[in-house]
Amino acid sequence: MSVTVETPAAPDAGPAAPAGRGTWAVSFEGLRTVARLELRQRIRSTRWKTALVVWFLVIGGITLLTTGAFSTMTSAYPQDEDPYGGTIYSIVVCFVLFLGLLVAPTLSAASINGDRNAGTLATLQVTLLSPAEIVLGKLLAAWAAALAFLVVSVPFILWALLAGGVDPLSLVTTLLMLAVVLGVVCAIGLGFSALVSKTSGSAVLTYLTIGSLTVVLPIVFGLLxxxxxxxxxxxxxxxxxxxxxxxxxxxxxxxxxxxxxxxxxxxTWWLLAPNPFVVVADAQPLxxxxxxxxxxxxxxxxxxxxxxxxxxxxxxxxxxxxxxxxxxxxxSPVEEVEPTDALVWPWGLGLQLLLAAGGVVIAVNRLRIPYDTLPRDTRVA
Amino acid sequence: MVTDSGGIRADGVRRSFGTVHAVADVDLVAEPGRVTALIGPNGSGKTTLLLMLAGLLRPDGGTVRVAGFDPVTESYAARARTGWMPDVFGTWDSLTAREVLTTVAAAYRLDRAAGEARASELLALVHLQDLADAPAHVLSRGQKQRLGLARALVHDPDVLLLDEPASGLDPRSRVDLRVLVRDLAASGKTILVSSHVLTELDEMADDAVFISKGRTVATQSVTGGDEPRQWRMLALDPAALIAWLESSETAYEPDPTGGVLVDLRGEAAAAALLRSAVEADVPVVSLAPAGGVLEQTYLALEEERR
Known part of the structure; x- marks a missing residue:
């Protein structure tokens, strides 16, 4: 009952494995094996639970503080009905996204080089798992872990939504985009973890990439x-x-x-598009x-x-x-400028997904055996 | 599946890392049903060779066939038939020994029930039942080594590559390992073992391949037994022994640890020598091989290189 998706090997593939399954063969069982292995290891480390609890407290604290601050203001002007609902909602969402961008790289950026350093990667590679199954299984596990953080934040996002002033449809688009953006960050981290031998190096590169999308591109937009x-x-x-x-x-x-x-x-607007905050913001109904x-x-x-x-x-x-x-x-006969109906987020999301796909392709290529060249400072086993 | 082309065949295999020729020219044949020892000093290329046989490294030149398949062009088929136990390996520390094996079984595409049955079977085989449900990080080095061996056996491979399997094992486990390896060979598997502990390989191996500086320098059959080897002879009265050896014109050399060393071809020759010595009233205490066959060959090769 294995669902085998045979795709032609990547264009730069060396001699592909003709007998049996190729580099890009992916089956449900293979993905499940790798993802379960990863998640089991992660869940059993106590740091994981602590991290979730800390996350819950931080997001809860932010929500509480924001709500408190703005409800004081509101009670000063009782004639305004819930004018700060949108504020609370957007602050909480931005915070979840901000912290998510900080946490997600740690979930995947040590995934491959860490295993390699621990000597557990080669023992998986010699099994009948394809490189794509190892990489995508790890990605699924990292993404699932990132989504756990998101799920823990949902009560607070809901709470903020109940404060009013926001289209409930926004909740759907916001959560969806948050989930996708976290998955993209995980995939980028995975790519770097296959590329760089030191786990600290891959983490830094992942943060730099996320930082470029979030901060550097908007600055470039301004400088242009x-x-x-x-x-x-x-x-x-x-x-x-x-x-x-x-x-x-x-x-x-x-x-x-x-x-x-x-x-x-x-x-130059497209420089702003791949910014994760823009993607999340623009996906909501205008x-x-x-x-x-x-x-x-x-x-x-x-x-x-x-x-x-x-x-x-x-x-x-x-x-x-x-x-x-x-x-x-x-x-005045001058018509007011109407903002375009043309969506910005598909462009940003498209670029992000390209980066994510790049990360996955790099990682899969780096896991293909037999190795031609070894990454610097690494042993095979 | 043992075919005509089963076992391991390597011809003129080369692999370098930058300017370092880790494996320069290795020829190796390991037959199904036999245990082949891979012997060489540190840094002679044993591990690199095993990585190529396991399909993890691409050789720069030469041909490799493992269980009838080329690990480079037919990676999947070769991997399905090869069990590899690396010299240094990690374990998934937070998993239990049983979970490690069921995970590997799933990775080899065994279904869940078959994987669990296989895990229990292997845990019994390497005597880890008591620790089956303890996390792997509480295992000692030797126990991890045994788990590593079990992991290499999960998919019942035709070819087994063992890199220093005995390191860290206690004497009991070494005996178990030897028995296990012999049993596997008896069931038709091809086994290649690298080790530094030559006396142990003596008792385990049928054939030996010596490599040095990335080249095959000698191949030898351990069980052939007709090559001359040195035996150590001890007597209560060393002077009488030497006098008898000289009078019977037997070639000997004094052994620095006491007694004398004589070159003998096989055990029959040893029995004959012993009988004539006893008949001549020499008070012989012992006559035994001086070191293993492999050790003697190894040291002889070392001397040649100097």
Whole structure:
């Protein structure tokens, strides 16, 4: 009853094993054997339970503090009904994601080189398990462990959701994206653990990769602003030059053409896409009213609007006139910029999944026997 | 499955790591039903050779066939028929001995019931029943070694590669290992054993392959018995012994540890020598092989190299 998926060997494969099963053969039994072995070892170490308990307490503490802080504010303004629900929800989710990004690499980044150092890898490789089964089994085990942390956080995310102000559908997309992002991090860690002989080295490389997606790319996005800003002729709904600034009457605005710097963020928005926070934020249903979101300080919603506006790019017409009161804004012929409906998260998730697939492919290639060359400083057994 | 091409065959096998020629040119034949000893000093390439036979390392040149299959191009088939016990190996420390074996059984695609039956059988075979459900990290070095041997046997392989299997074993376990290896050979398996403990291989092995600096330097049949080897002869009165040896024109050399060493071909020659010595009223105390066959060959090779 084994489900065997025979895929052609990777293009750079040496002589593939013609008899029996190849490098990429994967069966349910094989995956289960490896995953069970990994999980058994993990569960029996006491550190694991401690880690889960600490995690539970930390997330619980954050939720409690956030709720406490904002409910004090709310009670000061009882006329506002649950205006901070979104805030609490988004803070808790961001915290779960942040801590998840810290924890997930430790679950997989020592998976292969650690086994190799302990002398338990080769004894698995000589069995009838294929390299793909060993790698994917380890990935499943690491992912399952990461999901355990997520599951422990679910009560708090639910609690925050009950504070109101958030579309319940967000819960589904948020949990789904959190789960996928954690799996991606595990796969990247697994790739590095096959690539580097020292477990500390692979952990550092995994953190660097996650850090690049989360911090470095947004900084690059920011640094590219001067490059993506061009001088252009833009139609502007402008205050007439004859208007006196001492005047109490609002100006009668008119169309002019100005040469101004226009930031084409639609050319670089994709730098923000692979950010795990963006992926999680953008996957939720887009709210109707950006201003209300900002008022409620829903970090995820603001992040979502941010990247959507970045993807939308500059407006063809500018309104310099609406600052002069409500009447002027109402009379303005300039259309307000609507954030694009085009999703950002599929691009980010796509790139993340590519990285994850890269990690898996590297790991499988590194486990293929017989070895041609040995990784530096390693013994086979 | 023992075919004409069963056993282990290696021809002109080479493998280097950078500029180090770990295995430069090894020829080796191990026949089914026999125990072949792989003997060589530290760093002579024994472990590297075994890694190539186990299908973990690709040889730079030469051909290898294990149980009739090439471990490089027919890895899966070769792996299915090869049991490998490495010299240094780790265990999954938090698993029990039984779980280690059932896990390996699952990895060799035995179904659960068969795997559990096999695990119990093997635990009995290596005398670890009492510790079957204790976590592997409480096992002593020798017990881990026995577990390692059981692990290599899980899938009932045709070819068994044992790298220093006796290290860390107590005397009782060594005897058990010897009996087990002999039994496995008697059931038609091909067994290749590397070890430093030559006296032990003497009692276990049928054939021997000596390698040095990555090359096969000699092959020898241990049980052939017709090669001359040295015997040590002791008497109550050494002077009378020497006088008798000289009068009977028997070649001898004094042994630094007392007594004399004589070269004899086989046990019949030893019995004849003993009888004539006793008839000549020499007070002989003992006549026994001086060291094992393998030890003598090994030391002779060492001398040649100097």
């Amino acid at each position: 602003v001067p490059v993506t800003t061009t001088e252009e002729e833009v139609r502007v709904w402008n205050v007439p030059p004859t208007y006196s600034w001492e005047d109490t009457e609002p100006p009668a605005c008119e169309w002019t053409t100005e040469r101004i710097g226009v930031w084409h963020s639609e050319r 709210g109707d009213d950006p201003e209300q979101m900002a008022e409620e300080a829903n970090i995820l919603a603001m992040l979502q609007y941010g990247v959507r506006y970045a993807r939308t790019g500059p407006a063809p017409e500018q309104d310099y006139c609406s600052w002069y009161g409500e009447d002027a804004a109402a009379a």
